[in-house]
Amino acid sequence: MLPLVSITLFLPLVGAILILCLPRPTARTVHGIGIGTAVLTLAGALAMWLEGVSGTGFSQVEELEWIPAIGAAYRVGVDGVSLPLVLLSAVMFLVAFIYASSLRERPRAYVVLVLLLETTAIGTFTALDGILFYVFFEVSLVSMYFMIAGWGHEDRQRAALMFFLYTLLGSLPLLLAILGLYLGSPEPSFDMRAWIANPPLEGAAAMWALIAMLITFAVKIPAVPLHTWLPAAHVQAPTVGSVILAGIMLKFGTYGLVRFALQMTPEAFREAGVVVLVFGVFSALYGAFAALAQTDLKRLVAYTSINHMGYVIVGVAVAALTLDPSVRTVALDGAVLQMFSHGLVTGALFFLVGMIQERAHSREMGAFGGLLKTVPLLGWSFIVAAFASLGLPGLAHFPAEFQIFLGTLGGAPAAVVVVLGIAIIAGTFLKAIRETFLGEPQQRWHAMPDLSARELLAVAPLLVLTIATGLAPSWVLDVIHRTTSSLVL
Numbered sequence: 509m510l511p512l513v514s515i516t517l518f519l520p521l522v523g524a525i526l527i528l529c530l531p532r533p534t535a536r537t538v539h540g541i542g543i544g545t546a547v548l549t550l551a552g553a554l555a556m557w558l559e560g561v562s563g564t565g566f567s568q569v570e571e572l573e574w575i576p577a578i579g580a581a582y583r584v585g586v587d588g589v590s591l592p593l594v595l596l597s598a599v600m601f602l603v604a605f606i607y608a609s610s611l612r613e614r615p616r617a618y619v620v621l622v623l624l625l626e627t628t629a630i631g632t633f634t635a636l637d638g639i640l641f642y643v644f645f646e647v648s649l650v651s652m653y654f655m656i657a658g659w660g661h662e663d664r665q666r667a668a669l670m671f672f673l674y675t676l677l678g679s680l681p682l683l684l685a686i687l688g689l690y691l692g693s694p695e696p697s698f699d700m701r702a703w704i705a706n707p708p709l710e711g712a713a714a715m716w717a718l719i720a721m722l723i724t725f726a727v728k729i730p731a732v733p734l735h736t737w738l739p740a741a742h743v744q745a746p747t748v749g750s751v752i753l754a755g756i757m758l759k760f761g762t763y764g765l766v767r768f769a770l771q772m773t774p775e776a777f778r779e780a781g782v783v784v785l786v787f788g789v790f791s792a793l794y795g796a797f798a799a800l801a802q803t804d805l806k807r808l809v810a811y812t813s814i815n816h817m818g819y820v821i822v823g824v825a826v827a828a829l830t831l832d833p834s835v836r837t838v839a840l841d842g843a844v845l846q847m848f849s850h851g852l853v854t855g856a857l858f859f860l861v862g863m864i865q866e867r868a869h870s871r872e873m874g875a876f877g878g879l880l881k882t883v884p885l886l887g888w889s890f891i892v893a894a895f896a897s898l899g900l901p902g903l904a905h906f907p908a909e910f911q912i913f914l915g916t917l918g919g920a921p922a923a924v925v926v927v928l929g930i931a932i933i934a935g936t937f938l939k940a941i942r943e944t945f946l947g948e949p950q951q952r953w954h955a956m957p958d959l960s961a962r963e964l965l966a967v968a969p970l971l972v973l974t975i976a977t978g979l980a981p982s983w984v985l986d987v988i989h990r991t992t993s994s995l996v997l
Contacts (some may be wrong), residue, residue: 509716510555511570512552512556512559512568512570512626513553513570513584513585513586513634514570515552516549516552516556516585516594516598517530517584517626517630517631517634518530518624518734519545519548519549519552520545520546520549520601520623520624520627520630520790521623521624521627522541522545522678523541523545523623523858524595524619524620524623524627524698526541526724527541527542527616527619527620527623527767527914528616528620528792531686531935534677534749535611535612535615535616538615538616538619539605539608539609539611539615539619541619542605542608542619542622542623543602543605543606543609544604545623546598546601546604546605546626547602548890549598549601549602549630549771549780550598550602552593552598552851553595553597553598553599553630554595554598555593556594556595556986557570557591557595557918557925558970560885561586561587561588561591561991562992563762563985563990563993563994564904564994565587565604565701566585566586566587566636566701567585567586567587568585568586569583569584569585569636569873570582570583570584570585571583571584571974574637574640574852575639577991578690578696578698578837579690579695579696579697579699580640580641580698581637581638581639581697581698581699582637582640583635583636583637583640583701584631584634584635584636584639584640584701585636585698585992586620586633586634587991588632588844588988588989588990588991588992589763589766589767589844589988589991589992590633590763591660591758591849591987592844592845592847592848592984592987592988593633593763593794594633594634595650595848596755596756596759596847596848596851596852597626597629597630597633597756598616598626598754598952599970600752600755600851600855600970601622601625601629601752601756602969603711603807603855603859603965603966603967603969603970604622604748604751604752604778604966605619605622606748606818606962606966607677607748607751607962607963607967608622608858609962610750610962614658614659614943616886617654617658618658618827619653620649620657620870620901621651621654621655621811622655622748622752624647624650625651625652625655626754626964627644627653628644628647628648629646629648629667629752629756630644632644632648632763633759633763635700636699636700636701637684637698637699637700638686638689638690638698638699638700638703639698639745641686641696641700642682642686644680645682645760645764646677646679646723647677648757648760649671649672649675649679650709652671652752652757653668653669653671654668654747655748655749655871656668656669656671656741656744656746656749657669658993659746659825660744660745660746661744661745661746663740663741664743664744664745665743666740666744667740667741667743667744667745668741668744668806669983670740670741671737671741672735674727674734674736675727675728675737675756678723678724678726678727678728678734680712680724680726680730681719681721681723681724682720682721682724682725682931684717684720684766685718685720685724685768685814686698686715687716687942687948688709688713688716688720689703689709689717689772692708692709692713693708694944695740700772701928703771703772704767704771704772706996707771707772707773707774707775707923707977708784709772709773709776710775710892713889714775714776715773715776715779716782717772717773717776718769718773718777718780719778721764721765721769721773722765722769722784724761724764725760725761725762725764725765725768725769726761726787727761727792728757728758728760728761728764728818729761729762729765729791729817729820729821730758730761730814731788731791731814731817731818731821731842732787732790732791732794732795732814732818733760733786735795735814738810738813738814739807739810739811741753741808742754742807742809742813742858743806743810745805747858747859747861747862747863747865748802749836750806750862751808751855751858751859751862753815753985754809754810754851754854754855754856754858755850755851755852755855756851757849757859758813758817758850759847759851760992761817762817762820762821762824763847765820765821765824766824766840766843766844769824769828769844770824770827770828774920776829776939777828778829779974780830781825781826781828781829782825782829783826784821784824784825784828785821785822785829785867785920785923786923787821787928788816788818788819788820788822788824788854788923788926789822789923789925790818790827791814791815791817791818791821792814792815792816792818792819792822792926792929793815793818793926793928793929793932794815794818795811795812795813795814795815795816795817795818795929796811796812796815796816796929796932796933796936797932798811798814798926799811799812799815799882799932799933799936800932800935800936800939802936803872803873803874804825804871804872804873805861805864805871805873805940805944806858806861806862806871807871808936808940809857809858809861810934811890812854812857812897813850813854815886815929815932816846816850816852816854816897816905818929819842819843819845819846819908819909819912819929820843820850820912822843822912822916822923822926823826823839823840823842823843823846823911823912823915823916824839824843825920826839826912826915826916826923827839827843827915827919827995828838828918829919829920830915830919830920831994833919833920833921834918834988835919836915836992836995837917837989837992837993837995838914838915838986839911839912839913839914839915839916839918839919840915840995841911841988841989841990841992842907842908842909842910842911842912842913842914842915843954844983844988844992845907845908845911845981845985845988846905846908846909848904848908848977848984849896849904849905849908849974849977850905851891852895852896852904852970852973852977853903853904853905853970853974854895854897855925855970855972856889856896856967856970856974857893857894857897859966859967859970860886860889860890860893860965861965863886863959863963864876864879864886864944865882867957868953868956869955872941873939873943873944874943876942876943876944876945876946876953877944877946877947877948877949877950878945878946878947878949878950878953879944879945879949879956880945880946881948881949882889882949882953882954882956882959883956883957883959884957884958885958885959885964886958887945889959889968890941890944890945890970891941892936892971892974892975892976893970893971893974894940894941895937896974897933897937898930898933898934898936898937898938899930899934900932900978901978902975902978902979902980903974903975903977904919904973904974904975904978904981905978905980906978907977907981907985908981910932913926913927917970921931948958952989955976960983
C-alpha cells in the first residue's frame with residue numbers, strides 16, 4: 509500500500525530540492541517545476557480523499573521511529589478535521605503557483621520558499637506527533653517571513669519582522685503545553701493519538717496547558733486583541749503571500765484549537781469555554797466593524813478574515829461547552845467547514861484585489877468606480893466572492909455559518925448575537941462593490957485590461973469550489989461529520 513500521506517507531504521520539498529540543484533535554471537523552468545510539483549501534490553491529496561477516513565480515530569496512519577529515547581516518532585495521518593484542510597492546501601498552492609508564474613524577480617528563491625511552505629502546511633495538518641507538529645508549525649514562519657520581506661510592498665521589512673516576532677513568541681507557550689502533555693503521560697511519548705484518547709493532564713495542570721495553547725492559537729488565528737500583526741502583514745505581503753496566509757496559515761490556529769485544546773484538554777476547555785466564547789464573539793464583531801471602516805480593499809478583506817475566524821472560535825467554544833452530542837456535532841461541523849470555505853473565498857478575494865492593484869497601483873475604493881464596465885470578468889468574479897464572504901445562500905460560507913449559528917443557539921443562546929456580524933459584513937461588501945465596480949468608469953481606467961488566461965486559471969477553481977460547496981456541501985461535510993460525530997469530550 510502506497511504511503512499516500514508521506515508522498516503528498518514531501519513532494520513539494522522534493523520539488524524545492526530539485527530547483528536548488530539545477531545550475532542556473534530559467535524562470536520558465538522554475539515555474540514549470542513549481543506548477544508540476546503542485547499538480548502532483550494535488551493528485552496525492554485527491555488520492556487521500558478517495559481513500560477516505562474511518563468513523564473513529566485517525567486513518568492512513570504512517571509511523572517511523574525518530575527519537576525513541578523520548579518517545580518521539582514520525583507519525584502522520586488524517587481524520588475528518590484534517591483531510592479537508594490538506595485538500596484545501598493542495599488546491600490553494602496550485603493556484604498560487606499558476607498566479608505567480610509571471611514573476612521574474614528572483615523566481616528561483618520565491619518558488620522554493622512557496623514549495624517549502626506547502627510541505628510545512630500539509631505537515632501541520634497531518635502530524636500526529638507533538639514534536640513533529642511543532643516543527644512544521646514553526647518552520648512555516650520562516651518561509652512566510654522571507655516572502656513578505658523579499659517580495660512585499662513599501663513597508664515590507666517592518667511588517668515581516670512584526671509577523672515573525674509576534675508568531676514566533678506566540679508559539680512558545682504551545683511548546684510548554686506540549687512538554688506538559690509529555691510529562692503528564694503515563695509513558696514517555698509525544699504520540700498525539702494517546703493524548704487525545706486519554707488526556708494526560710487534569711485540574712490546574714490542564715488549565716495552564718489550555719491557557720498556553722489558547723495564547724498560541726489566538727495569535728495564529730488571529731483573535732482580538734492579539735490580531736494587530738495581521739493587517740500589516742496582509743497589506744505588505746505580495747498577493748500570493750496574502751492568499752496563503754489567509755487561505756492556509758490562519759487555519760493553523762483554528763485547527764490547533766480543535767486538535768489540541770478541544771481534544772487534549774476537554775475538561776479545562778469546558779470550564780474556560782465561556783471566556784473563549786466571549787473572545788470569539790468579540791473577534792467576529794470587531795472584525796466586521798473594522799472591515800466596514802476600511803477604504804483600502806486589501807485591509808478590508810484582511811479584517812473580514814478576523815470576523816470569519818471569530819465564527820470558527822464560537823463554533824469550537826460551543827462544542828466545548830455543550831453536553832449535547834448533537835449540538836456539539838453541528839457546531840463543529842460548521843466550524844471545520846468554515847475553515848475550508850474561508851480558504852476558498854478569502855483566497856479568491858485576495859487574488860482579485862492583487863489583480864486590481866497590479867493594474868491601478870492603488871487599492872483605495874474611492875479611486876475607482878465603474879470597473880464592472882471596463883473589466884467585467886474581474887468585476888463579476890469579485891462580486892461572486894464578495895457575496896460568498898457575506899454569507900449568501902448557495903455559496904460556501906452559508907452552510908458553514910448556518911451550522912455554527914444553529915449550534916450556538918442550541919448550546920449558548922446568548923452568543924447568537926454574533927449573527928450581527930453577517931449584516932455588517934454584508935454592508936461592508938455592498939459598499940465596496942458600489943464604490944469600486946458600479947457607476948460610470950473614470951477615464952483613466954478605460955484601458956484597464958480584464959483577466960488574463962493565467963489570472964482566470966488561478967481564481968476560477970476557487971470560485972467553482974465556492975459555488976459547489978455552497979450548493980452541495982455534503983461532499984465536504986460527509987468527511988468532516990465522520991470525525992465530529994464520534995468525538996467524545
